[in-house]
Amino acid sequence: xRILRGEDLKPCNSLSLLARASALVNIHDSRDLPRxxxxxxxxxLDVVALGQGSNVVLAGDLEALVLxxxxxxxxxxxxxxxxxxxxxxxxxxxxxxxxxxxxxxxHGLENLxxxxxxxxxxxxxxxxxxxxxxxxxxxxxxxxxxxxxxSLSLDAAECRFSYRDSIFKGELRDRTLITxxxxxLPRQSAVNISYPALEDYFRDRDGRDVTPGDVFAAVVDIxxxxxxxxxxxxxxxxxxxxxxVTPERARELASAFPxxxxxxxxxxxxLPAAWLIEHCGWKGYRDQGIGVHPQHALVLVNYGGDSxxxxxxxxxxxxxxxxxxxxxxxxxEPRVYGRRQ
Ligand code: EPU
Numbered sequence: 043x044r045i046l047r048g049e050d051l052k053p054c055n056s057l058s059l060l061a062r063a064s065a066l067v068n069i070h071d072s073r074d075l076p077r078x079x080x081x082x083x084x085x086x087l088d089v090v091a092l093g094q095g096s097n098v099v100l101a102g103d104l105e106a107l108v109l110x111x112x113x114x115x116x117x118x119x120x121x122x123x124x125x126x127x128x129x130x131x132x133x134x135x136x137x138x139x140x141x142x143x144x145x146x147x148x149h150g151l152e153n154l155x156x157x158x159x160x161x162x163x164x165x166x167x168x169x170x171x172x173x174x175x176x177x178x179x180x181x182x183x184x185x186x187x188x189x190x191x192x193s194l195s196l197d198a199a200e201c202r203f204s205y206r207d208s209i210f211k212g213e214l215r216d217r218t219l220i221t222x223x224x225x226x227l228p229r230q231s232a233v234n235i236s237y238p239a240l241e242d243y244f245r246d247r248d249g250r251d252v253t254p255g256d257v258f259a260a261v262v263d264i265x266x267x268x269x270x271x272x273x274x275x276x277x278x279x280x281x282x283x284x285x286x287v288t289p290e291r292a293r294e295l296a297s298a299f300p301x302x303x304x305x306x307x308x309x310x311x312x313l314p315a316a317w318l319i320e321h322c323g324w325k326g327y328r329d330q331g332i333g334v335h336p337q338h339a340l341v342l343v344n345y346g347g348d349s350x351x352x353x354x355x356x357x358x359x360x361x362x363x364x365x366x367x368x369x370x371x372x373x374x375e376p377r378v379y380g381r382r383q
Contacts, residue, residue, distance in 0.1 A: 043067055043074050043077060043078060043081075044067065044068070045066075045067055045081070045107075046065065046066045046067070046068075047065055048062050048064065049062060049063050049065075049066040049108070051063055051066075051092075051108070052348070054092055054095045054108075054110060055092075055095035055096075055098055055100050055278075056094065056095055056096040056158055056277065056278055057095075057098075057272075057276045057278050057342075057344050057350075057353065058272075058344050059100045059276075059344060059348055059349065059350040060100075060348045060349065060350075061100035061101075061102060061103050061104060061350065061379075062103045062104070063090075063103070063104045063106060063107075063108040064103070064105050064106060064107070065087065065106075065107045065108070066107070066109075067107065067108075067109055067110070068110045068112055069109050069110060069111050069113060069133070070114075070133075071113065072111075072113050072131070072132070072186070072221045075186050075191070075219055075221065076186065076191030078107065078109055079186070079188050079191050079219075080191060082188075085107075087105065087106055088104075088105065088106040089109060089216075089219070090104060090108045090379060091109050091111055091162075091219045092108055092111070093110075093111055093133065093159055093160030093162055093163040094135070094158060094159050094160055094163070096158035096159040096163075096272065096278060096279065097163065097166075097167060097278055097279065097375070097376045097377060098278065098378070099278065099350050099354060099374075099376050099377070099378045099379070100350045100379055101350035101351055101354055101378055101379065101380045101381050102350060102351065102381035103381075104379055104380050111132045111133045111160065111162055111219070111221075112133040113131040113132055113133040113162075113222075114131050114133055114134060115130070115131035115222075116129070116130050116134060116139060116142060117129050123229070124228060124230065125226050125227060125228050125229065126148055126226070126227055126229070127181060127224060127226050128143070128224065128227065129222055129224050130161045130222060130223050130224075130225065131161070131162070131221070131222050132161060132162025132163075132219075132220050132221050132222055132223070133160055133161075133162060134160060134161040134162075135161075136154070136157050136158070136159050136161055136164055136169070137155060137156050137157065137158075139151070139161050140152065140154055140155050140258070141155075143227060144254060144258055147229055148227040148228070149227060149228055149231045149254045150174070150178070150179055150231055150254075151174075151179065151225075151227065152233070152254040152255070152257040152258040152261065153172040153174035153234055153240075153257060154169060154170075154171055154174055154176065155258045155261040155262050155265070156261060156262050156265045156266070157169050157171060157279075158279065161223055162220040162221065162222070162223065163220070164176050165180060165183050165201060165203070165210060165220065165223060166208060166210040166211060166220070167206050167211065167375065168203045168204065168206060168207060168208050171261070172234075172237040172239065172261055173234050173235075173237035173240070175203070175205075176203075177198065177201070177203035179225040179227060180198045180201060180203070180223060180224070180225060181197070181198060181224040181225065182195050182196065182198070182223070182224040183195065183196050183201055183210075183220055183222075183223050183224075184221045184222040184223070184224070185214075185218040185219060185220050185221060186218060186219045186221055187217065188216070188217055188218060193221075194218070196209070204308075205283070205284075205286070205307060205308075205312075206283050231254075233252050233254055233256075233257050234257075235249055235252060235257060235260075239264050240257065240260060240261070243263070243264065244256075244260070268337055268338055269338060270335050270337070270338075270341060270343060275335065275343045275344075275345070276343065276344040277335065277341050277342060277343050277344070278342070278375075278376045279341065279375075279376075280315070280316075280340045280341065280375055281341060281374065281375060281376065282315040282319075282340060282357075282360075282361070282372040282373060282374060282375055283315065283373045283374075283375045284313060284314055284315050285313050285315060285318075285370050285371065285372060285373070286307050286310040286311065286312050286313075287310060287311055287313060287370070288311070289309075289310065289311055291311075292304050292310075292311035292313070295313070295368065302317060303317055313370070314340075315339075315340050315364075315372055316338060316340035317339075318364045318367070318368055318370060318372070319334065319339040319340065319372075321367065322360070322363040322364055322367055323363075324339060324363070327356075329356075330347050330352060331344065331345045331347025331348065331349075331352075332344060332345065332347040332349070332352050332353050332356050333345055334356075342356065342357065350378075350380065351381070354374075360372070
């Protein structure tokens with residue numbers, strides 16, 4: 043276990059923000075985790091887990107031991123014929139896992155193609171895209187308790203998944219490190235192309251004969267056209283959650299703002315934060331090396347400003363203008379570390 047001091051975190055976060063960690067360990071074997079946690083405990087340092095850093099905002103230096111989870115391994119734990127149960131190590135690349143499952147004839151994850159990040163980070167925000175959420179496939183999440191180094195395992199119900207949320211963002215926040223996930227995937231399943239962008243994509247085929255491989259290719263196409271590649275324009279995907287309002291409030295908003303898109307979500311109505319932000323005039327805004335992407339108003343981009351504080355200041359201004367125009371509170375989606383919490 044090699045402890046690196048004062049490590050530059052710019053290459054470790056997809057927003058490419060400038061920050062340093064007081065200590066950092068690259069974890070290739072999860073058996074090193076209890077020792078790493080003990081090391082941090084003895085020095086009074088917090089432990090921060092980073093996968094690919096694709097859903098974090100580093101607002102300043104981290105007085106912490108950063109653990110970069112780079113463990114690998116995908117195995118079939120059980121094959122029931124119609125479904126398989128997979129165990130995937132936390133450090134596996136999510137998109138690589140999606141490709142691997144399709145190559146092996148295991149279906150369901152195709153709508154979640156090209157989501158940046160690791161498999162271990164996926165349950166934290168219950169990743170979701172194009173009409174599918176991770177929670178439909180999770181059987182168990184394996185984790186380690188930071189304070190004791192003990193292993194624990196949670197079944198899907200215990201993970202308390204909901205839209206962009208789980209117990210790992212709530213009660214277990216900062217208390218556990220995810221070491222592996224177990225997913226149950228079907229061999230045969232109907233494809234899900236109900237999301238408007240996918241419906242449009244397959245319109246001329248009338249939705250017939252669409253295979254999971256076709257859906258995978260479509261999602262890759264749609265995402266690549268809409269969302270900037272972090273390697274070119276550093277970003278953390280959607281910067282805000284889509285707000286969910288009551289049906290009554292949604293009706294009021296629809297009559298006050300004709301054309302506002304609305305989508306049912308559980309008992310409520312989900313409003314696209316991108317639409318609200320665009321209507322406040324922020325799309326394509328750029329100042330001091332920080333801005334809002336010209337193709338997608340929900341994506342904040344670091345154009346070279348490199349400052350997490352500045353990025354958060356812009357996010358505050360955006361949220362304030364949405365509050366003023368629509369009386370709706372936007373909630374930041376990525377996790378903020380360093381100085382401002
Ligand atoms: N829209 C605008 N302006 C824009 C972009 C979009 O008005 O600049 C409106 C359009 O009406 C569009 C609607 O917003 O119909 C929804 O846009 P989109 O389909 O791009 O989805 P989104 O709600 O912005 C969510 C997820 C994405 C996920 C897509 C596709 C959240 C916070 N974001 O975005 O997830 O890829 O749906 O399912 O739920 C992420 O979490 O980082 C992420 C990229």
